[in-house]
Amino acid sequence: xxxxxxxxxxxxxxxxxxxxxxxxxxxxxxxxxxxxxxxxxxxxxxxxxxxxxxxxxxxxxxxxxxxxxxxxxxxxxxxxxxxxxxxxxxxxxxxxxxxxxxxxxxxxxxxxxxxxxxxxxxxxxxxxxxxxxxxxxxxxxxxxxxxxxxxxxxxxxxxxxxxxxxxxxxxxxxxxxxxxxxxxxxxxxxxxxxxxxxxxxxxxxxxxxxxxxxxxxxxxxxxxxxxxxxxxxxxxxxxxxxxxxxxxxxxxxxxxxxxxxxxxxxxxxxxxxxxxxxxxxxxxxxxxxxxxxxxxxxxxxxxxxxxxxxxxxxxxxxxxxxxxxxxxxxxxxxxx
Amino acid sequence: xxxxxxxxxxxxxxxxxxxxxxxxxxxxxxxxxxxxxxxxxxxxxxxxxxxxxxxxxxxxxxxxxxxxxxxxxxxxxxxxxxxxxxxxxxxxxxxxxxxxxxxxxxxxxxxxxxxxxxxxxxxxxxxxxxxxxxxxxxxxxxxxxxxxxxxxxxxxxxxxxxxxxxxxxxxxxxxxxxxxxxxxxxxxxxxxxxxxxxxxxxxxxxxxxxxxxxxxxxxxxxxxxxxxxxxxxxxxxxxxxxxxxxxxxxxxxxxxxxxxxxxxxxxxxxxxxxxxxxxxxxxxxxxxxxxxxxxxxxxxxxxxxxxxxxxxxxxxxxxxxxxxxxxxxxxxxxxx
Numbered sequence: 256x257x258x259x260x261x262x263x264x265x266x267x268x269x270x271x272x273x274x275x276x277x278x279x280x281x282x283x284x285x286x287x288x289x290x291x292x293x294x295x296x297x298x299x300x301x302x303x304x305x306x307x308x309x310x311x312x313x314x315x316x317x318x319x320x321x322x323x324x325x326x327x328x329x330x331x332x333x334x335x336x337x338x339x340x341x342x343x344x345x346x347x348x349x350x351x352x353x354x355x356x357x358x359x360x361x362x363x364x365x366x367x368x369x370x371x372x373x374x375x376x377x378x379x380x381x382x383x384x385x386x387x388x389x390x391x392x393x394x395x396x397x398x399x400x401x402x403x404x405x406x407x408x409x410x411x412x413x414x415x416x417x418x419x420x421x422x423x424x425x426x427x428x429x430x431x432x433x434x435x436x437x438x439x440x441x442x443x444x445x446x447x448x449x450x451x452x453x454x455x456x457x458x459x460x461x462x463x464x465x466x467x468x469x470x471x472x473x474x475x476x477x478x479x480x481x482x483x484x485x486x487x488x489x490x491x492x493x494x495x496x497x498x499x500x501x502x503x504x505x506x507x508x509x510x511x512x513x514x515x516x517x518x519x520x521x522x523x524x525x526x527x528x529x530x531x532x533x534x535x536x537x538x539x540x541x542x543x544x545x546x547x548x549x550x551x552x553x554x555x556x557x558x559x560x561x562x563x564x565x566x567x568x569x570x571x572x573x574x575x576x577x578x579x580x581x582x583x584x585x586x587x588x589x590x591x
Numbered sequence: 592x593x594x595x596x597x598x599x600x601x602x603x604x605x606x607x608x609x610x611x612x613x614x615x616x617x618x619x620x621x622x623x624x625x626x627x628x629x630x631x632x633x634x635x636x637x638x639x640x641x642x643x644x645x646x647x648x649x650x651x652x653x654x655x656x657x658x659x660x661x662x663x664x665x666x667x668x669x670x671x672x673x674x675x676x677x678x679x680x681x682x683x684x685x686x687x688x689x690x691x692x693x694x695x696x697x698x699x700x701x702x703x704x705x706x707x708x709x710x711x712x713x714x715x716x717x718x719x720x721x722x723x724x725x726x727x728x729x730x731x732x733x734x735x736x737x738x739x740x741x742x743x744x745x746x747x748x749x750x751x752x753x754x755x756x757x758x759x760x761x762x763x764x765x766x767x768x769x770x771x772x773x774x775x776x777x778x779x780x781x782x783x784x785x786x787x788x789x790x791x792x793x794x795x796x797x798x799x800x801x802x803x804x805x806x807x808x809x810x811x812x813x814x815x816x817x818x819x820x821x822x823x824x825x826x827x828x829x830x831x832x833x834x835x836x837x838x839x840x841x842x843x844x845x846x847x848x849x850x851x852x853x854x855x856x857x858x859x860x861x862x863x864x865x866x867x868x869x870x871x872x873x874x875x876x877x878x879x880x881x882x883x884x885x886x887x888x889x890x891x892x893x894x895x896x897x898x899x900x901x902x903x904x905x906x907x908x909x910x911x912x913x914x915x916x917x918x919x920x921x922x923x924x925x926x927x
Contacts, residue, residue, distance in 0.1 A: 392838050402775060405783035439738060439826040447741040447823045471827040472834035487783045488827050490775040491807040495831050498808035502728050503839050503871065510860070510867025517863035523856025524847045531846025535839065 259291050260572045263345040263354040266296030267323045268361025270558050273297075276360070277304035279564025284314035286565065290572055293318045293354060295345040320344040323361075326557065330364030334372060342366065346373040349550035356551035356571035358542060360559040367403050370545045370552040377580065379587040380547035382411045384486075385554060386419055387543035388427070389496055390535045393477030397423050397432075401489035403545065409453040412436070412483055413460070417586050418546045419481035420463040425577040426570065427480075431464050435479035437488055438468035449485060457483070462586060500535060541566035544574065547583060551575070595627050596908045599681040599690040602632035603659045604697025606894050609633075612696070613640035615900025620650035622901065626908055629654045629690060631681040656680040659697075662893065666700030670708060678702065682709040685886035692887035692907035694878060696895040703739050706881045706888040713916065715923040716883035718747045720822075721890060722755055723879035724763070725832055726871045729813030733759050733768075737825035739881065745789040748772070748819055749796070753922050754882045755817035756799045761913040762906065763816075767800050771815035773824055774804035785821060793819070798922060836871060877902035880910070883919060887911070 264280050266273045273296060280292040291314050294301045298319040305315065322340040324333045337343060342361055346369045348354040357374075359366055367385065376383055384400030399419040404411060416434050423432035436457060438446045445468065446454065457465045469479050471492065484492070511521035541563060542555035551574050555567050574580075600616050602609045609632060616628040627650050630637045634655040641651065658676040660669045673679060678697055682705045684690040693710075695702055703721065712719055720736030735755040740747060752770050759768035772793060774782045781804065782790065793801045805815050807828065820828070847857035877899060878891035887910050891903050910916075 392841070405775070437827065439741070439823055439830075450823075470830050470834075472830035474831065475835045475838035487775055487786075488824055491773065491824050491827055492831060494775075494807035495810060495828060496835060499811045499832065499835050500839060502811035503836060505728070506867055506871060507843060507864065510864040513863045513867070517860045520856040520859025520861075520863075524853045524860060525856075527849045527853035527856075528843065528846045531842055531849070535842060 258289070260289050260575050261291050261293065261354045261356075262568050262571045263293040263295050263318070263348045263357045264564070264568065265341045265345050265357070265359035265361050266294045266301050267320070267341040268359040269555070270360075271560060272360065273300050273304050275559065275561045276564055277301060278308070278561035279559075280315060280568065281305075281308040281310045282561055282565035283568035284310050287569055287572065288314075290314065290568060291316070292568060293345075293348065295320050295348070296323070296341040297321065318344060318348070324365045326362040328362065328365070330362060330368040333362070333365050334369045342369050343373065346370070346552070349374050349552065354550075355575050356553060358553045358555065358564070358567045358571065360555040360557055360564070363402065363554060366552060366554050367545065370548050374548045374550050374552055377547050377549055377584050377587065380583070381414060382407065383545050383547035384411075384415045384418065385543050385545050386415075386422065387493060388540040389474075389493065390540070391475055391477030395427065395540055396474065396477060396480055396482050397427070398482045398484070398489055398493055399546070400484065400486045401493045401543065402486050404486045407449070407485040409449065409456055412449070412453045412485065413456050414547070414587065416457055416460070416463055416465070416481065416483045418583050419483065421579060421582045421586060422544065422546060423480045425579055425582065426573050429480050432480035433466045433478075434463045434481040434483060435466050435469035437471065437474075437482060437484035437492070440468065440470065504532065541570040549580070551580070594625070596625050596911050597627050597629065597690045597692075598904050598907045599629040599631050599654070599684045599693045600900070600904065601677045601681050601693070601695035601697050602630040602637050603656070603677040604695040605891070606696075607896060608696065609636050609640050611895065611897045612900055613637060614644070614897035615895075616651060616904065617641075617644040617646045618897055618901035619904035620646050623905055623908065624650075626650065626904060627652070628904060629681075629684065631656050631684070632659070632677040633657065654680060654684070660701045662698045664698065664701070666698060666704040669698070669701050670705045678705050679709065682706065682888070685710050685888065690886075691911050692889060694889045694891060694900070694903045694907065696891040696893055696900070699738060699890060702888060702890050703881065706884050710884045710886050710888055713883050713885055713920055713923065716919070717750060718743065719881050719883035720747075720751045720754065721879050721881050722758065723829060724876040725810075725829065726876070727811055727813030731763065731876055732810065732813060732816055732818050733763070734818045734820070734825055734829055735882070736820065736822045737829045737879065738822050740822045743785070743821040745785065745792055748785070748789045748821065749792050750883070750923065752793055752796070752799055752801070752817065752819045754919050755819065757915060757918045757922065758880065758882060759816050761915055761918065762909050765816050768816035769802045769814075770799045770817040770819060771802050771805035773807065773810075773818060773820035773828070776804065776806065840868065877906040880906075885916070887916070
């Protein structure tokens with residue numbers, strides 16, 4: 256049982272719960288024998304969904320939780336009051352070592368608050384950052400932090416750089432990942448107070464491959480593997496990525512439908528184009544880990560479908576097998 | 592002469608100077624009788640370029656300046672030392688009322704520093720913001736500030752909102768423009784310390800149409816006309832817009848070239864697609880004004896071609912004719 260990867264999945268979170276959550280869990284266990292999924296949420300609903308699927312019943316278990324935290328609820332209150340919600344129950348499983356990881360497409364705020372207060376931080380970690388993978392021309396980069404800690408301090412950013420580097424090397428498999436800090440110019444003397452103070456601290460670290468500043472323009476080209484920034488800019492980058500991608504693709508579709516000639520052309524380019532745009536689809540890369548917790552918490556998109564859910568569950572296996580938390584502990588404690 | 596719009600153009604700034612600068616000036620005067628362009632820079636070089644073109648010679652005049660500020664030079668020093676550079680000479684023309692506006696594709700840093708120290712601020716304006724127009728699904732939005740003032744204070748953002756609103760209404764022609772502040776969530780209680788402090792101040796203003804927070808995801812959809820933010824996030828938004836747009840369009844081109852079928856399709860969609868993507872091309876909208884100065888300073892892209900230069904020059908006419916600076920003065924002084 257200890258070799259099994261135990262993932263608690265919030266069956267009630269996200270726009271397409273429980274349907275896509277249950278389907279994602281089934282897909283994951285059917286793909287990998289090493290994972291057991293606990294579906295946390297309203298038992299009757301989950302059971303009804305599960306009956307539609309075929310899977311090894313030893314790999315999926317329902318954990319009943321009667322309440323649901325809505326995305327609009329103030330997170331601190333919600334975590335405190337809804338003790339029988341899928342988020343609180345799932346996170347407590349991680350805290351009590353009944354699960355190795357918790358995956359949720361529910362309220363970001365509740366997941367961030369719950370991660371810190373219920374699961375708890377690794378000793379020495381000041382702030383656990385949320386770190387999604389974003390698609391680039393070369394593959395993916397890790398954006399760290401993208402929403403967990405506004406008004407961060409330089410020491411937080413230094414820890415983000417270290418944790419991000421470990422994640423990219425051992426979960427994503429990029430050897431000696433290039434770490435850069437988001438800045439408004441490439442030169443060392445540029446930046447706001449936070450970046451100017453953080454830059455020399457990053458430069459001094461021996462255990463990461465710090466390559467200096469990165470301008471936002473170069474992020475989509477994949478010039479760095481780990482993109483360090485405080486949560487406000489990180490959130491702006493992540494959300495603009497999503498919004499601009501969607502608007503541009505719509506514009507292009509519109510453009511293709513303006514003349515008869517272009518409509519015929521569109522019909523012919525469609526299959527090839529679909530394949531290419533897939534590489535720019537964030538859901539291909541699973542959810543965003545909240546790093547630095549005593550256990551793993553993964554936030555997927557609110558709009559997550561079975562594919563993203565399944566990818567997020569499988570990502571938890573690599574996280575455990577690569578002993579990411581042990582590596583984070585080691586690297587954070589060396590600095591103390 | 593006082594009805595004439597006098598624009599000093601930095602003939603030496605940008606990647607394609609003086610060729611594209613001179614061509615842009617010629618295009619502008621050939622399009623509009625109401626403008627006179629002073630081409631500031633190395634006289635011999637400009638003269639040689641001018642000889643290739645036809646234009647009304649009363650509309651273009653060369654102003655000799657022997658030095659050039661390079662983009663890599665530390666701006667404060669450059670402005671102080673290179674007294675005979677095209678940027679310093681052009682800005683002094685605005686200061687001395689020999690020109691109404693100065694347009695440059697040169698060093699952003701030097702333009703920002705020069706604008707503040709040589710041209711000078713309108714009384715009451717705390718920080719002059721740089722405010723480019725960015726393309727959206729609905730047209731354009733004004734992004735203010737996008738690089739002039741890092742570590743801004745709430746009172747600066749309030750002035751950005753007012754000046755941006757005047758610019759969008761009277762230069763771009765959007766009646767009662769919607770003003771929003773960039774935030775990491777739509778709710779009023781979200782945000783970092785700066786946004787939380789600024790939000791209620793914006794809410795209290797009667798003279799702008801404040802619509803609340805905007806998440807970066809919604810910027811490309813055109814949900815607000817004036818996007819208020821401090822310079823660091825603003826710069827991240829602007830540069831990510833450019834980078835992500837370019838990378839996505841490349842991906843799409845690549846995708847269209849993967850199979851024989853898609854290649855034929857690509858040939859057929861190309862003309863329609865080109866037309867659509869034009870609306871997402873920042874150079875269509877001219878340069879970014881540095882607002883709140885005693886005179887107008889416009890920064891165009893370093894890569895500006897004649898079209899952007901010409902559009903930027905013509906934009907100066909509207910700015911003067913609509914008495915934007917008088918309107919800014921009035922609105923800033925009311926608040927004192």
